[in-house]
Amino acid sequence: MSSSHAVVAVDVGGTEIKAALARGPVPSVLRQLRRATPKLADGTATAEAVVAEVADIVAVLSEGERPEAVGVVVPGIVDDERRVGVFSANLGWRDYPFGEALAAKIAGPLAFGHDVRAGGLAEARLGAGQGFDDLVVLPIGTGIAGALIIGGRPHSGGGYAGEIGHLVIADGPECACGQRGCLELIASSSAVARRYTERSGRTVSGAIDVATALRAGDADAKLVWGEAVDALARAITQLATLFAPQAVVLGGGLAMAGELLTGPLGARLDELITIQRRPELRRAALGDQAGCLGAALMAIEAREGR
Amino acid sequence: MSSSHAVVAVDVGGTEIKAALARGPVPSVLRQLRRATPKLADGTATAEAVVAEVADIVAVLSEGERPEAVGVVVPGIVDDERRVGVFSANLGWRDYPFGEALAAKIAGPLAFGHDVRAGGLAEARLGAGQGFDDLVVLPIGTGIAGALIIGGRPHSGGGYAGEIGHLVIADGPECACGQRGCLELIASSSAVARRYTERSGRTVSGAIDVATALRAGDADAKLVWGEAVDALARAITQLATLFAPQAVVLGGGLAMAGELLTGPLGARLDELITIQRRPELRRAALGDQAGCLGAALMAIEAREGR
Numbered sequence: 001m002s003s004s005h006a007v008v009a010v011d012v013g014g015t016e017i018k019a020a021l022a023r024g025p026v027p028s029v030l031r032q033l034r035r036a037t038p039k040l041a042d043g044t045a046t047a048e049a050v051v052a053e054v055a056d057i058v059a060v061l062s063e064g065e066r067p068e069a070v071g072v073v074v075p076g077i078v079d080d081e082r083r084v085g086v087f088s089a090n091l092g093w094r095d096y097p098f099g100e101a102l103a104a105k106i107a108g109p110l111a112f113g114h115d116v117r118a119g120g121l122a123e124a125r126l127g128a129g130q131g132f133d134d135l136v137v138l139p140i141g142t143g144i145a146g147a148l149i150i151g152g153r154p155h156s157g158g159g160y161a162g163e164i165g166h167l168v169i170a171d172g173p174e175c176a177c178g179q180r181g182c183l184e185l186i187a188s189s190s191a192v193a194r195r196y197t198e199r200s201g202r203t204v205s206g207a208i209d210v211a212t213a214l215r216a217g218d219a220d221a222k223l224v225w226g227e228a229v230d231a232l233a234r235a236i237t238q239l240a241t242l243f244a245p246q247a248v249v250l251g252g253g254l255a256m257a258g259e260l261l262t263g264p265l266g267a268r269l270d271e272l273i274t275i276q277r278r279p280e281l282r283r284a285a286l287g288d289q290a291g292c293l294g295a296a297l298m299a300i301e302a303r304e305g306r
Numbered sequence: 307m308s309s310s311h312a313v314v315a316v317d318v319g320g321t322e323i324k325a326a327l328a329r330g331p332v333p334s335v336l337r338q339l340r341r342a343t344p345k346l347a348d349g350t351a352t353a354e355a356v357v358a359e360v361a362d363i364v365a366v367l368s369e370g371e372r373p374e375a376v377g378v379v380v381p382g383i384v385d386d387e388r389r390v391g392v393f394s395a396n397l398g399w400r401d402y403p404f405g406e407a408l409a410a411k412i413a414g415p416l417a418f419g420h421d422v423r424a425g426g427l428a429e430a431r432l433g434a435g436q437g438f439d440d441l442v443v444l445p446i447g448t449g450i451a452g453a454l455i456i457g458g459r460p461h462s463g464g465g466y467a468g469e470i471g472h473l474v475i476a477d478g479p480e481c482a483c484g485q486r487g488c489l490e491l492i493a494s495s496s497a498v499a500r501r502y503t504e505r506s507g508r509t510v511s512g513a514i515d516v517a518t519a520l521r522a523g524d525a526d527a528k529l530v531w532g533e534a535v536d537a538l539a540r541a542i543t544q545l546a547t548l549f550a551p552q553a554v555v556l557g558g559g560l561a562m563a564g565e566l567l568t569g570p571l572g573a574r575l576d577e578l579i580t581i582q583r584r585p586e587l588r589r590a591a592l593g594d595q596a597g598c599l600g601a602a603l604m605a606i607e608a609r610e611g612r
Binding site: 077134146148150151155157158159160161162163164166167168177178179234237238239240241242243244245246272274275276277 | 383440452454456457461462463464465466467468469470472473474483484485540543544545546547548549550551552578580581582583
C-alpha cells in the first residue's frame with residue numbers, strides 16, 4: 001500500500017491538539033505531532049484560531065505526502081450531522097460551524113466529529129471493544145463522558161447522547177449542569193481526589209494518589225473509593241436497563257487503577273443487576289491515542305465516501 | 307398492487323392474539339382476527355401451543371390469498387437475532403426457539419421479534435413518531451416497557467434493551483425484578499390505581515378512574531398522579547441524558563388521560579432538563595394495533611429480503 005493512502009487525523013483537546021499522519025484501513029501512525037490548543041477570550045475567536053491551527057497542522061503533516069482525507073474531532077457538544085460545535089465549556093464556543101470553516105482551509109474529503117465518540121469508535125474497532133456490536137466506552141477523567149456504540153456505530157443523538165457523567169445517581173451536591181447528584185460529582189477522577197482531600201485533609205495530585213492510599217489501607221480512601229465504585233455501578237446498571245450493552249470499556253485516569261477499580265465495580269454490579277444483561281467490564285486499550293485514532297478511522301471512511 | 311403482495315402479521319399478547327392480513331408497503335389491513343392466547347401449566351407447552359395457534363391463524367387468514375411473508379411478535383425478553391423467546395413472565399417460557407418452531411409450520415419468509423419493539427417500529431414509521439430518527443415509544447400499562455428507535459430501527463440489545471419500567475427512580479418498595487424503587491411501581495397504570503386505592507381506601511378499576519377523580523379535584527388522586535408524573539419525568543430525563551431521543555411517544559392506559567398526563571409531564575420535564583436535549587412528548591397514535599402493524603412491517607421487510 002503506498003503512502004498516498006494516508007490520512008491526517010486531528011484530535012482537538014481542552015489543552016492540547018494531538019495529530020497524526022496515518023495509513024489505513026487499520027490506521028498505522030506514520031508521524032505525529034502535538035501542539036497547545038489556542039485559547040482566546042472569546043469562544044468564536046478560539047474556534048477560529050483552532051481552525052487555523054488545524055489547517056497548519058494538516059499542512060505540516062502533509063509535507064511530502066498527499067493525504068487523501070482529513071478527520072478532525074473536537075470536545076463538548078458536537079452535532080456530527082450538521083458539523084457544528086454546539087458548545088464547549090472549556091473552549092467557550094457556541095454553534096460554531098467547524099465543518100464549513102475547516103472545508104474552506106483544507107482540501108479534499110473531511111470528516112468532523114466528537115472526540116469522545118471518535119475515541120469510542122476507535123476502542124470498538126481497534127481496542128478493548130473489539131468483538132462487540134453494542135458497547136459503552138466510558139472515559140473517567142475530570143468529568144465522565146460516554147460513547148454509546150450501537151451496531152458498531154457511535155450514537156450521537158444530535159450531539160447530546162452519552163452524558164453519563166450527568167446521570168442523577170443520588171441526592172447530592174449541585175452540579176455545574178444545574179442538576180443535583182450527578183455521577184461525575186462522586187466518581188470522576190477529579191471528584192475522587194477532591195472528596196478524599198475534603199475528608200482526610202490531605203492534598204493529593206489526583207485519583208491515582210487515592211488509589212495508592214487505598215492500597216495502603218487508608219480508611220478515608222476506602223470510603224471515598226467505595227462511594228465512587230457504588231455510583232459507577234448504579235450508572236452502569238441504568239445503562240444496562242435501557243441500552244443493554246455487551247461491554248463497558250473503562251478509560252481515563254480512574255481506570256488506570258486497574259483491578260482496584262474493575263474488581264469491586266464488577267462485584268457491585270453483580271449485586272445490583274437483576275433482570276438486565278450484565279455487561280462485561282474492560283479496560284480501555286488505546287489510552288490518549290483513542291480520539292486521534294478515531295479521527296483517522298473517520299477520515300478513512302470519508303475518503304471512501306461512506 | 308395485487309393482493310398477492312399481502313403479508314400475515316401476528317401479535318401474541320399475554321391474553322389475546324391479534325392477527326391481520328395486510329398489504330404493503332405501508333400496511334393496509336385487509337382482514338383481522340383475534341383469539342385467546344393458549345396458556346398451559348408449562349411454559350414450553352404454552353410456547354408450543356402458541357406456535358400451533360399461530361400456524362392455524364396464518365392458514366385461516368391466508369385463505370384465498372397467497373401471503374408472501376409472515377411476521378410474528380411475542381412478549382417478554384426476545385432475542386430477535388437468534389429468534390428465541392428468552393423469557394416471558396406472563397406465559398412462562400424460557401429460551402424457546404420460536405423462529406425454528408414457526409418455520410417448521412409456516413412456509414415462506416418469516417420475521418420474528420418482540421411485541422414492544424414492533425409496536426415502536428410501527429409508531430415510528432406510521433404513527434406518532436413519524437419524522438424522528440431517534441425516539442422512545444413508551445407503552446404505560448400493567449408495566450412500563452420501552453422501544454428505543456435509533457436511526458429508525460429498534461435497538462434490541464440482545465433482547466434486554468428498553469426496560470424503562472425498571473429504571474431505579476427513588477428509594478421505594480421492592481420490585482418483582484429484585485431491585486427497589488423501579489419506575490413501574492410508581493407510574494404504571496396499575497401502580498397508579500393501586501396506590502390510589504391504598505391511599506384513599508376507594509377501589510378503582512384502573513388509572514382512568516384516578517384521572518377522573520383528579521379532574522374532580524380529589525386530593526389523593528392529585529398526590530398519586532403527581533408522584534407518577536414526577537417519576538416519569540425523572541426517567542425521561544435519564545433517557546435524555548444517555549440517549550437523547552428527539553421524541554418520547556407515550557402509549558398504553560395512562561396515556562389515554564391525554565393532556566392530563568402530557569401537560570404536567572412536559573412542565574416537570576422543563577424543570578428537570580438542564581444540559582440535555584428536551585424530547586418532544588407525543589401521544590401514541592396506533593393504540594393496540596401497533597404490535598400487529600409492526601409485525602406487518604417486519605414481514606414486508608422479510609419479504610424483501612432485508
